[in-house]
Amino acid sequence: MIKLYGVPQSRAMRALWMLEELGLSYEIVKVNFATGDTRKPEYLRINPNGHIPALQDGDLVIWESMAINLYLARKYDKGLWPKTVEAEGRTFQWSFWAMTEAEEPLITAIVNRLFLAEAQRDEKKVADAAERFKKPLAVLDSALAGRPYLIGEAFTVADLNVCSVVSLASMVGFDLSGAPNVQAWLGRCLARPALARAQSA
Ligand SMILES: N[C@@H](CCC(=O)N[C@@H](CS)C(=O)NCC(=O)O)C(=O)O
Incomplete structure (x- = not known):
């Protein structure tokens, strides 16, 4: 199951929107920038920048909201990925x-x-x-x-x-x-x- 690290009231909304466009199953792992979660050692192992969102898909951990969406759109193409x-x-x-x-x-x-x-x-x-x-x-x-x-x-x-x-x-x-x-x-x-x-x- 794909894991999205973040909270909806953040740049994680971008990835959430993409996950919904693609109809994928996913779990939101709540990491809140406002409460210091992004600075905790366990989260820094996911994204050493200390930012949300990050996404885990199998063995791949990927961060940067735009990169996450480009990856998802291409991998799980439902017509949102460009044709040429x-x-x-x-x-x-x-x-x-x-x-x-x-x-x-x-x-x-x-x-x-x-x-x-x-x-x-x-x-x-x-x-x-x-x-x-x-x-x-x-x-x-x-x-x-x-x-x-x-x-x-x-x-x-x-x-x-x-x-x-x-x-x-x-x-x-x-x-x-x-x-x-x-x-x-x-x-x-x-x-x-x-x-x-x-x-x-
Ligand atoms: N360029 C990054 C920026 C991510 C970012 O700065 N996210 C904010 C929340 S919207 C964050 O995690 N801030 C926590 C912090 O900087 O401690 C992206 O687009 O994913």
Whole structure:
């Protein structure tokens, strides 16, 4: 049985969403970043970085949320894995892009709005992050012009990975009104029944 280490209220939600898309049996091993579980020696043996999620599938232990999803989508292909090498390239591109270009400003804003103790929060960092997020948002909006999904006509792992990052914008109320293609695409991705199942897992 596949084991997913983490809690749903974290980046582990991305992997949960993928597991549900693929209809796989899995067990959630509760490791909570908020209570110090990620620093315990037994968890550091699973992920020496001390982060969730991590996934165990047979002898394989794999961490990094995007890598977990790329692995699952390819291994247990149910149509979410791209069909050509070129489309694979684009899938890697968008997954790495989500982590390197889009995620940081979103996480900075979430941490400073919601996670830090009141006295440590910094609204200036939130405003700066909102400004910096405009660039990747515009890139994504133009990539989605005239197309329903990032790769071809159907929802794939690339959409899941990017949506799981970009949709964090709603947690901090970032303005997406200048990105109508992103808004429409988010609506399509977030309506996936598998996501609703993951959210109630
Ligand atoms: N790049 C990693 C980041 C994972 C990460 O930072 N997860 C957070 C929870 S959302 C965490 O485990 N934080 C605990 C800590 O840093 O101690 C991924 O995408 O899997």
